[in-house]
Amino acid sequence: MDGKFKKIVIDNSDTIVHMWLDEVDSLKDGNYTSSISDELFENTNREFVNVIFSSIQKQGASISLEEFSEKLINLGWPLSYITDGLQVFRRVTVDYILSQSDQVDSTYISNVLKSVDMWVEPIIRQLVNEYSGSWEHIVSLQRVALQELSAPLIPVMDSITVMPLIGTIDTERAKLIMENLLEGVIRHNAEVVLIDITGVPVVDTMVAHHIIQAAEAVRLIGSTCILVGIRPEIAQTIVNLGIDLGKFPTKSSLRKGFTAALEITNRKVVDLDGKEESIGRMLDSLNGE
Incomplete structure (x- = not known):
């Protein structure tokens, strides 16, 4: 200046x-x-x-x-x-x-x-x-x-993990889900993975395709994938779109999916001094119920 x-x-x-x-x-x-x-x-x-x-x-x-x-x-x-x-x-x-x-x-x-x-x-x-x-x-x-936070994998019990999904799933996020899922399954030595889509607002052909790919990848490394949180409107959409989810188990809620996961891993819930109910509350909290 x-x-x-x-x-x-x-x-x-x-x-x-x-x-x-x-x-x-x-x-x-x-x-x-x-x-x-x-x-x-x-x-x-x-x-x-x-x-x-x-x-x-x-x-x-x-x-x-x-x-x-x-x-x-x-x-x-x-x-x-x-x-x-x-x-x-x-x-x-x-x-x-x-x-x-x-x-x-x-x-x-x-x-x-x-x-x-x-x-x-x-x-x-x-x-x-x-x-x-x-x-x-x-x-x-x-x-x-x-x-x-977009694709967390939560170990809830030996050999059983949960991946709660919330929000829209696009191609970039689907890739992240796949990576976290495979790495988490190996890291936690998981036999069963529960993919919870309760918080996914829309399941269209693309979303279903990504989920199927993730489940197939989990199967190829020796684990089982269970899709949970299928609401009636989501089930109707899947049927109308002709999407085949028959290759892996599906359940309407996280509680039912967890019960199925226990059966796959040769375990079951035993009502002993109210412990069964406490497990149910834990699953409800994970599922946001």
Whole structure:
């Protein structure tokens, strides 16, 4: 930034800050920050302007660009808050510098605009890059977490595991189900796997195809797959679509599927001091009943 203009900005920083805060505050009603408390909005604006002025004074901001952008993401504020705020700051600063001089010729105005742009533009680029990088990192972590939760395999007893499925099953998720299923069967040495589709809203040809593939893969490594949670409307859909699920057992509920799994593994539930009922409650909790 031109030394002369820089001195004007630094010497009159309080005035420029108040002008900027007034303009930004006037934009609060009716936009993306309208639901934010006045105290949080004011504090964040002051941190924002501190970051801006620290860049021109070459002194390290009290809150770094990376920390500030990450804070905005955690607050749920959009990127437009940064770009809008800096555009307002650019305009306010240019207007103030021009107001301090009697020169109004085009050359002087051009020099002011160029000088302010040389200050503000790098801040815009860096803040946008930091914001985007932090956002992508957070989204990546969330995606990993969702993948881990989208196809869990739960060992409920020796040789018996349950995979409860909730939500829509697409091709990418079906691949993850297959991988987790095969790895889990081997890791837990499972003889029987219960795939619970109680929480799957729609079972169409594609979903059924993926489930059949998963069950067939389990069979090829020496285990049995039981499909449970088949509701009446799902059963009707399967019949109407002509989908053949006859290659592996199906049950209407997790409780019935677990009983079948015990029989396959040469075990049974014995009513001994209420233990049978406790097992039933455990299965109901897994099934969300």
